[in-house]
Amino acid sequence: MQPIDSKIKRAQRKGAGVYVLTGLLTLGVLGAFGLWLFFIKGFSVLVGPSDALSSAKIELVSGFAWVGNSSVYTLGGEVSIKVSAPTFEPSLVSINDQSPSTIDIMLMPSPAVINAQAILGENSRSQTQYLAQTQWFLDGVLIYIGAELEYKTAPGSYQLRATNPYFTASIQSLSLVRAQTVELSARLGEVSGIITINSLPSGVEVNIDGDNQGKTPLIFAAKGGRYAVRLSSDDYLTIEETIAVQTNTLSPVRNYQLLPKPGVLNISASPNNGLLLINNIEYSLGQIDLAANKPHKIHYTKAGHTSYINTINVNKETPTRINVSLTPLYGQVTITTNVPAALIVNGNSTQKSPVSARFLAVKQSVTASAQGFRSASTSFTPQANKTNNVNINLLTEFAARKAEGKPLFINTLSIAMRKFNGDAFTMGSPANETGRRRNEHQVDLDFSRPFWVSEKEITQTQFSAFLGASTGVNSNLPITGISWLEAAQYCNWLSQQEGLPVFYRFNNGRYMGADVSSNGYRLPTEGEWEWLAKKAKRAVSTVYVWGNQEKLRDNQGNFADKSMNTAQLIFFDDYEDGKAGPADVGSFKADRIGLYDLDGNVSEWVHDYYTTSLPDMSKRHLDYLGAARGESWVIKGGNYETGRLRELRAAFREFSSSGKETIGFRIARYDSRE
Known part of the structure; x- marks a missing residue:
């Protein structure tokens, strides 16, 4: 291959690499842009007011974001930015996925600062003494009290006023711009005045702020401020x-009345806890100022001692000294008791009675105590130089209870009783009373003996104490299902617990009659029960416990209300009391005399025998106890099964010889004879 061919192929391979790299870069940019579009969220920040916009600055405080001049881009999550501008207060803003895309931020102008220094008058004394006042x-509103003011406020126009009680006010007008600090002084001018001082008598030396200014009458020119004024004389008390x-x-202006200088009395006494009167005014022992050259009556006393009485004069040159010594007074006292007893006199034990000793002629207290007897206390004041006799009579606990005639044991059973004084009324019902029965004989009664009656019917818990702890129950329901004899025996048991003579006489469990002279516990008589139900606290007798109204109000008492419609045939279909059986005693409101459930809940045994024989109606009976004998006993009051209004009458009476689930009882007793 020729060299030129090799060059051409190398160039071709190089060009292909460039194309590949360029493609990869393009794909990367496009991918990054896609990620930007998918993950990054942008927010536009609009800053106000307009004069803050041009210089506003946005800074990232926390989180991940890119911050521009007016934009914020986040990768998700919450970020915090700070927006600031010169002369404006910075603002911190949190941005998250729920924030709007356009965020408006209004910057508040930075406050102006007033630094002011008060300058009072021309002298340094004023500066230190009065500056703090x-x-x-600012515009009539008090913003600060003190010498130097540093106060921030919004830009604007104001009037700054500085005042001081002793200087004229300073008023300045201010025009403040944002972030401005104003340094200024407030000069308050001096005021001039005149102090006029008069005195009676006149001619008294006057000292002002330590300098002698002359004698009264005096006119003194003074600048604003406080001045210490002192009037002094050899013959009169100093005034400051x-x-x-x-x-x-x-x-x-001041007009002073000067008082003559007093004489001095130094008085001491033995004993030192007596009563000192000088001219009938009480003083303490020690140094006393009195008018000079005048008579003064001195009277010093203490109980059980002789008295000191004297008239003296004091002078202003030399103190008068008096030492008073009182002599104690004693009386011979013999203390005796009806039985040998330990004596405690004024908290200190002595030998057993009788005791004869000298006692200071002041009130003394003595307590005598002996085993088996109630302690007794008394007080006495011996007559001086005479023989005095004190006798203390101790009673056994039972005798003391009987003498007081107060129920004590019943308090432990939570039995509360009320005392009544019955007056004349007619028991039974007149012939024309609606619902009257033939056994409601009219009998005129009166009462000679006050009597007590329990506020509530006896409960199962209270009766269980009589039966013994092993059968004890915890219930405030009335005890029912017991016979008249059991109720009478319960009364006798209460009497025995309090040392009272029993009212009912039993022989081997057989009822033998009543001791009418006894003030022991018993059942109320029929006359007492009916007087309580219809005559007590009334001008005339009423038909029902609640009065003469023929309609029951809701929650009047525990009777057969409409909830009993499935249990019995006779009930009050227009009445509701919320109870379908016996209720806890006292569940309903007390009547006008403070007794509970007299008209309902359970019927009640009373003391009287029931008989069909007519009573003697030719006379008024006193403390009537009913028939002398019979086979059954009288029952009074309605109960939770009573569904007829006529059976709620106070005169209504039933009888039985045995207990029933609808019969309970309350207790009574005569008050102790005087």
């Missing part, structure tokens, strides 16, 4: 005051 106002000359008070 300078007040700065700070007087201010201010822009709103340029001519202050």
Whole structure:
């Protein structure tokens, strides 16, 4: 092959390589452009206001992006940019995939800064003493209190006013542009005033700010400021005051009434905790200033001691000294008790009674205690130089309870009781009362003895304590299904726990009658129950516990409401109380006398025998207990199965000789006789 042919082939191979390389580069550029179009997202940034646009600068703060003069290109994800311009506040902006393609950013003008220094008057004293009270106002708004102001505000036109109580105001007009710092001084001018000082008597030396200015009456020319004024005299008490000359008070006037210098009394006493009166005014021991050359009545006393009374004069030259010594007064006291007892007198134990000793003639306290007896305390004040006798009578705990007539054990069972004083009324119902039954005999009653009645019916928990801990239950439902005899025995058990005489007499479990003189626990009498239900706190008797209204209001009490329509034939179909059986005692509102469930929930045993014999209706019965004998007992009040209004009347009465699930009871007792 000729050399020229070799050259031609080499050139051909070289040209082919160039074409290949060019093709590859083109494909790379086209691929990169495709990637750009697919992955890169661009945002246009519009900066305002217009005078910030030309000088605005965009900087990348975080993330991956390319930032131009007015554009941002990201590869995805969130980026943060800062947009700034001279004399404008920079703005930080976050951009992500949800950001709009055009982002508007409005830059806020940089604030102007006011640096101002107050200058007061012409002397340095003013500068240091009053500068801190300078007040700065911008367009009438207080912006700062102090000597030097540094304040940022938006560009604009303003009026800057500096004031001070002791100098004239400085007012300057300002025209501020953005990012401008203004340095200025506010000079407040001095004001002139006059201080006038008068005194009675006159001729008293006047010292102002440490310099003697003459005697009263005095007129003193003063610049604005505060002045320490002092009036002094050999014969009168010194007067000191700070007087201010201010822009709103340029001519202050003072008229002083000087008081004569006092004499000095130094008084001490033993004991030192008594009462000191000088001219009937109470003072403390020690140094006391009194008017000189005048009589003063001194009276020093302490309980259980002799008194000191004297009249003195003091002078202003030499202090008067008095030392008072009181003599203690004692009385002979003999303390006795009805049984040997340990005595504690004023918190200190002594020997057992009787005790005879001397005691200071002040109030003393003594407590006597002996095993098996309730402690008793009393106080006494011995008469001085005389023999005094103190006797303390100790009672056993039961005797003390009986003497007080207060229920104590029942408190542990959460039984609350109320005291009542019954008055005359007629038990039973008149012939014309709707729903009256033939056994509701009218009997005139009255009461001579106050009595207590439990606010609520006795609960299962309260009754279980009587049966013993092994059968204890935890329920606030009323106890039911027990006989009259069991209820009476429960009352006797309560009486025994409190040391009260039992009301009901039993012999080997057989009921023998009642001790009507007892103030032990019992069942309410029928008369008491009916008086509570229709006469207590009423001018005249009512038909029902709630009054004379013939219609029940909802939640009046626990009766047979419409929820009982499937359980029994007779119910109140227009009444609802939310209960389908017995309810916890006290679930419904108390009546006007503070008793609960008197008209419903469960019916209640009362004390009286039930008999068909007519009572003696020819007289008014006092503390009526019903028939003397019978085979069953009276039941009062409605219950959760009562569905007739006539059976809710206060006069309605039933009877039984055995317990039922609808019958419970509450307790009563007579108040202790005086």
